[in-house]
Amino acid sequence: MTGNYPALLVTVPLLAAFVIYGCSWLHKRSCLFMALLGLTIPFAISVALLKKVLINGHISYHLGGWDPPWGIAYELDPINAIVLVAVTTVALVNLIATSKEIETRFSDRRGAFYALYLLFVVGLLGIVATGDLFNLYVLLEIASITGYSLIAMGDPARAPLSSLNYVFMGTIGACFYLLGVGYIYIMTGSLNMADVHALLPPLYHSSAIVVAFIFCLVGVMIKMGFFPLHSWLPNAYTYVPSPAASLIAPLMTKVMAYVMIRLMISVFSPKFVFSSIAASNAVVWLACLAIVMGALMALAQRDVRRMLTYIIVSEIGYIVGGAWIGNATAMSGAVLHIINDVLMTFCVFLSLGAIARSTKGYQIENFSGLFKKIPVTMATFVVSGLSIIGIPPTCGFFSKWYLILGAIEGGHYGFIVVLLLSSLINIILFFRIFEEAFFVYPKTNAVHTEGEASIAIAETPFVTLIPLVLTAILLIFTGIYSGSLIALIIKPVVSAGLL
Amino acid sequence: MDFLLTHLVAKYNFWLYIILMMIGLYAMIAKNNLIKKLVGMNIFQTAIILFYVSIGSKRGGTIPIVEHIAGGGEHAINPTRYVNPLPHVLMLTAIVVSVSTFGVALALAIKIYQRYKTLEEDELLTRIRES
Known part of the structure; x- marks a missing residue:
């Protein structure tokens, strides 16, 4: 059984997706339960695999017993395993946190939504685990097509x-x-x-x-x-x-x-x-351009959700730049930034989804007075914002630290300048939201909200709030333990590949 | 003439797939109608499928079905007699992928049409701006 974990990792959510779609015709209420089951099992498997990889080293699993050059192999090294854990964690926590919204928003289409959700996760898990180039293409398209539909x-x-x-x-x-x-x-x-x-x-x-x-x-x-x-x-x-x-x-x-x-x-x-x-210089310069343009375009947005999408563009620039600088430190920084960025972006989008319950829209003006209204949810938004900026105890700081160290080592000073510049722009981006939420009171625009004059605390429901707070705490813990993350998981693989 | 022989005639399959790919890419970039863009996308994907199919073929090769004569037992198989089946099998999967992408894209086009009553991109953009 334990030997077949890599295959089960992908097949369990795949089967669950089909079962859910069948369930949605028969018994709508069981869909959520099936989806949770279909994500909890891969989560447990990915954690077990990470543990196993850390103890025994590289695992190569041959699907159907066919040996590698002919058959498809699933390769698991520590970096693979940690990315798998990140994917399953985000998928599971997100499903729990947003289950209420999914049930109300897609009440008649929930079967389809859950099935697509799980298929998307199948695609991602397969992409990370597979050791076959063509298999990667197929799983990439599974993830993309379900992504288009979602x-x-x-x-x-x-x-x-x-x-x-x-x-x-x-x-x-x-x-x-x-x-x-x-x-x-x-x-x-x-x-x-x-x-x-x-x-x-x-x-x-x-x-x-x-x-x-x-x-x-x-x-x-x-x-x-x-x-x-x-x-x-x-x-x-x-x-x-x-x-x-x-x-x-x-x-x-x-x-x-x-x-x-x-x-x-x-x-x-x-x-x-x-x-x-x-081409490494050219790609690093392109990455610099990506970081600057992403940050500047984010600065031009008044819509918070749109601003965050441009921040993603900028973050991808960090990762690509770090990977192409071409030394082990920068590469470790890039891999660490992938994991950190998954968590940060997840936290910021999840809290934004929760915030959107109590605002009328995603414009910055809509955020006024939110600290009074939903203090805990806003606190998680602040933590994820600080992490994206890169303030020390949160994880965003540490990956930027490694990226900068790598850039100094590789002599890419332009990259360092750009990295610091974009951190500064991120400070502006987030603090104008924090300012609106903290210091501006909704009374000033009472014209818009005549109907509901009360600023009663309307905190997010617990089913969303608890995962959100846990994610925010995880951001800080990943930051604190990023040293051991690098030493135990990332460095051995990266330095085996790089000089 | 030498160039023509070695680069154009001998490798005509590559030229064909490049031309098809460029036609598809052109349609995706230049056409205004979303359905035409979709057709361009499909041509683009088909070009790559044809490329894969062409690299599996061999001069004088036959279909890769190994004959087992009753009582003949194991005998050596001469791979030069058969075309390489692997790229063809891979393309079965790629065809499935391209069909499902096309299906999703058509469904999206229907949704867009239901909302805006047009599939011309410029009209769509003006209508979005107005609303």
């Missing part, structure tokens, strides 16, 4: 069109990736990542391999919303229904950033990426 369930006026634009961009991205894999297959005759990694070194000078790498990279960069290719992201993540926003926004882009690092380390090798291609 986004389209949002605001009926804007969501379908934003989702369709995402379909166009996402399909181009996936097709580029598939094309790159095709070139790798022509040259090596293999699709297994470890096998390709072993077969490639004599072919590094070949232009077909360079083209393959570029196609894969551009495809993945479209999917993760890296700056010049991010145009689908802000609209798609603005109009997504809020229970899905706190699932998709933290996970999809970060998992794709992880795929990029995976391609760089375990399919190609750092030697190829940093010496043969010699």
Whole structure:
């Protein structure tokens, strides 16, 4: 049983998704329970796998007993396992926290919503765990197609069109990736990542391999919303229904950033990426541009949700920049930032979803007086905001710290300047919201809220509040323990791959 | 002439898929109607499917079904006689993916049409701006 954990990780939520859709015809109330079950089991499995990987090292699981170069293998190293834990944790906690909203908002379509939710998680888990290039494409499309559908369930006026634009961009991205894999297959005759990694070194000078790498990279960069290719992201993540926003926004882009690092380390090798291609400077500068543009465009928004989507663009810039600086410290920072960013973005979107219950909209003006009204929910929003800015006890600080150390080591001083600049802009971004929420009282705009003059405390219901507070505490704990996270989990893998 | 032979004629399958891909990409970028864009997207995906199918083929290769003569036992299989089935099998999955993407995209187009009564992008944008 324990030997089959990697397969169960993906198959349990997959089966649960189908069962839920069946259930929705027979007995609507059991859907939520099935969905919770279908996410709790993978969560437990991923934690068990992390423990096992930390004790025994690398696990290679052969699906159906077929040996790797022919069959599909699931590869688990410590970084894989920690990303899996992050994905399952976010998916489970988000489902618990938003269950009430899902049940009321999608009462007649809840079967479809839960099924898509679980399929999305299946896709992400598969992407992280798989050791096969083509399998990665299929799971990537599972995650993307369910993502398109979840986004389209949002605001009926804007969501379908934003989702369709995402379909166009996402399909181009996936097709580029598939094309790159095709070139790798022509040259090596293999699709297994470890096998390709072993077969490639004599072919590094070949232009077909360079083209393959570029196609894969551009495809993945479209999917993760890296700056010049991010145009689908802000609209798609603005109009997504809020229970899905706190699932998709933290996970999809970060998992794709992880795929990029995976391609760089375990399919190609750092030697190829940093010496043969010699594009690392250009990509780091592009990442700098992504960070600055993301921050500036966020500054131009009055809509808080839209502002956060641009912050995601900026954060992706950090990760890409850190990965391409090309030394172990920066790479560790990038991997740590993936995990931290999953948690921060999750916390900020979840608390925004909870805040939206008691505001009329997502404009900054709507936030006035919220600290009086919903103190605990706003406190979690503040913690996640501070983490995105990078204030010490929260986790955002530590990954930025490693990124800066790596940049100094690699001599990329532009990256450091940009990183500090964007942190400063983030301070402005968040403190203008905090100011509105703390110092401006709704009495000033009483004209708008004549009907409900009372500023009674209307705190978020406990089912949402408790997961939210736990996530906020987790942000601080991840920060405090980030040293051991780096030493135990990230460093061994990264330094084995890098010099 | 040499260039023509080595790069154009001998590798005509690559040129075909590049041309198809560019047609698809052009339609996705330049067309105003969402359905035309969708068709462009499908052409784009099909181009890559054809590319995969073409790389599996071999001169003089036959379909990869290994004949077992009754009582013949195991005999050596000469792989040069058969086309490579793997890219074709992969493309079965890719076709499923492209069909489902297309399905989702068409469903989205229906939703957009129901709301705005148009699928022309410029009209859509003006209507969104007005509302």
